Amino acid sequence: MFRIILCLILLLPAGAAATEIKPFKSDGCSLFPDGTREQNDLWLACCMAHDHAYWKGGTYQQRLLADKALEACVAKVGEPDIARLMLAGVRVGGTPFLPTTFRWGFGWPYPRGYKALSADEIKQIKLFSPDEFKPLQ
Template structure:
């Protein structure tokens, strides 16, 4: 059975979802932090794994921007809006069918997720976000 048939879809990302990917004026860019965070959210797992992903996002944004207010705002946003029980494209475990919730990946699921992630990483080894032609379109 393929990963898609079992419910896991190939990795996709929209950058920072409903949040800007980068600053319009200063050009500070934190989108790669969101991409790494999306890999964790796509894969899913336990509640503790989600917390670790959210804290890693906060730390990455803080290091990338030197802006603790922005880092905390993004952390609060993903904690409030990223739960697995929402019917959104950016929920925890969004690579799986809706309803997965918090659950550790079994050996087969982990192998599927690892394979699909490696396919994505082969096409984007530096985990860079795609810049839009008009940089201001994604920034504030």
């Protein structure tokens, strides 16, 4: 019986298909401050861009690039130590395999895992993305 349950748990993510993305929303820096005491939203824009990448999801390599972009952005506003701490946090906490509200691909129904976006999914992303994240045409 244990083997059957284990097989079902392992096969479920492979058979689940995300069909529709939820409209984009961000909670800022999730479980982390949006800035310092003096500048409350110092790196908030970095987190918003990171949230957008996480919302749409994609491949493992795309997640790694999004996480490194967050680190670079926070370092650029003058907080390299905070940037390294944030990078460690998102690498551990942002896995797509936990049903959190801040996981990789959180815009899609859980579970999604790492998966390249289809042409239809890219169209949905463009439709539901805020203007500041839509590509210029």
